[in-house]
Amino acid sequence: MxxxxxxxxxxxxxxxxxxxxxxxxxxxxxxxxxxxxxxxxxxxxxxxxxxxxxxxxxxxxxxxxxxxxxxxxxxxxxxxxxxxxxxxxxxxxxxxxxxxxxxxxxxxxxxxxxxxxxxxxxxxxxxxxxxxxxxxxxRIGELGASLIPEGSELITICNTGELATGGKGTAFSIIRQAHLQRELKQVWVPETRPRLQGRLTAWELTRERIPFRVIADTMVGWLFSQHRIAAAVVGADRIAANGDVANKIGTYQLAVLCARHGVSFIVAAPESTFDPDCPAGVDIPVEERDAEEVLRLGDVPVLPEGYPVWNPAFDVTPAELVSYYVSEAGIKHGVRAPREQKEEQ
Known part of the structure; x- marks a missing residue:
């Protein structure tokens, strides 16, 4: 069983x-x-x-x-x-x-x-x-933890723990293993509107006794300007053959901020998430969900019914913004990996 x-x-x-x-x-x-x-x-x-x-x-x-x-x-x-x-x-x-x-x-x-x-x-x-x-x-946790310096502040998005995988998680497994090995200072958790999956990550971090703080999605840019973030560690729903990454909405803007501030952007996913039959991110179908998810927070209306809403559940991060891909097969250096590491690869 x-x-x-x-x-x-x-x-x-x-x-x-x-x-x-x-x-x-x-x-x-x-x-x-x-x-x-x-x-x-x-x-x-x-x-x-x-x-x-x-x-x-x-x-x-x-x-x-x-x-x-x-x-x-x-x-x-x-x-x-x-x-x-x-x-x-x-x-x-x-x-x-x-x-x-x-x-x-x-x-x-x-x-x-x-x-x-x-x-x-x-x-x-x-x-x-x-x-x-x-x-x-x-295996993803063991490999990816090697990319995280001691006492780091990390940021993630959505939820990538056991609730998302049925195991120890993908990006969450890296966070967990890094904390066990070298004690993280803090994990920053964007709430991830509109479905608020960040609260699932907060729940899992609480169970693992890993220090964290939840922030609104709109606070991420200011966070980067005020704190020394070592890395963003995210999951993926599909990785195209050219390295483009489809993940929860908000991932693309997080990757852009990482590039602007010189922060590593780490994508963690099992080999089954890599899709060699999908040439590039433009070929990935992006699910659009019901407007009600934006018009309401649970049972509480936040906008009048009938207001126009666009609600894509995912976005696509170009490969040029990725520092590392971590799967059970190993660590692959992305376009934004430090030059000396790419030369060693």
Whole structure:
């Protein structure tokens, strides 16, 4: 069995922490149907590129287990329909598509298996994907921590911890490991409007006893002028072949500020986030979400209904602004890495 704080398989269903209720309430969802999985992903009850992929994998396994008593034709049709519906749940994070292609591969490779046997194989594959992500997270943390000086002040954005990956996190894993090794002075946490994922990071930092302060997104530029920030450490939802990075909205402006102030900009992501079939950032589909996310803060209206709103969930940071890419495979120096380090590469 594979268990994590964010999600765990409970024999015949997935138990998932409802992230829309944090940090005030820890409430767990019980996902038993494909509709449950799609709702959890699309409504961001589970979120973060790696975790979306993991949950989708379990969703395929759930569809297979629920239909294991059907004849093969109906079983295969139901599972393939589940894959297509899950594929449409969120468009930007490449992990989702990579995972679903891997689950489809299990179907293709086992045409002579019975529905019940295939259901067990698909569940085993989903658990393997989850386990591999946990291992990748640990490696990312170990490698990336070497880039962080002792006593640093860092800044991140959105949420990249266990809540986003089902393991130790990507950028958060680096922050955690750096603090264990050389004690960070402070982590600055932008609130990350409109969905306020920064509060999830604050919740995880509190659990890890890492010092932090939350700031409004509009304060980031002034922060750079008033504090000696050692690095920005961020995650990614998709990294194009040319190194452009799609991540939570606000990442691009953070990268620009890092370039202006000579601060390292570190992108942490598993190898599954690198998309060799996507030539450049311009080719990455950017999800646009409902205006209600901007018009309201939870149940509280902040603008009158009907006001025009633009609500892209992601932006794309050009490769020229990236100092380092950290994955479980190693550290790759970006365009903004110090010259002597690039020469050593």
């Amino acid at each position: 594979v268990h994590s704080l964010a999600v765990s398989w409970e024999g015949d269903h997935l138990r998932a922490l409802d992230q829309t209720r944090l940090p005030f309430e820890e409430n767990y969802l019980v996902l038993k149907s494909v509709d449950d999985y799609i709702r959890a992903i699309s409504e961001m009850q589970v979120r973060g590129a790696p975790l979306i992929g993991i949950v989708a994998a379990y969703g395929v396994a759930q569809a297979a287990l629920n239909g294991a008593d059907a004849d093969f034709s109906r079983f295969e049709g139901d599972v393939r329909q589940a894959i297509e519906r899950l594929r449409a749940s969120r468009p930007t994070a490449v992990n989702l598509f990579w995972v679903l292609a891997r689950m489809e591969g299990v179907l293709r490779a086992n045409p002579d298996r019975s529905p019940s046997e295939l259901a067990q194989l698909l569940l085993a594959e989903a658990q393997a994907i989850h386990r591999e992500q946990m291992e990748a997270d640990s």
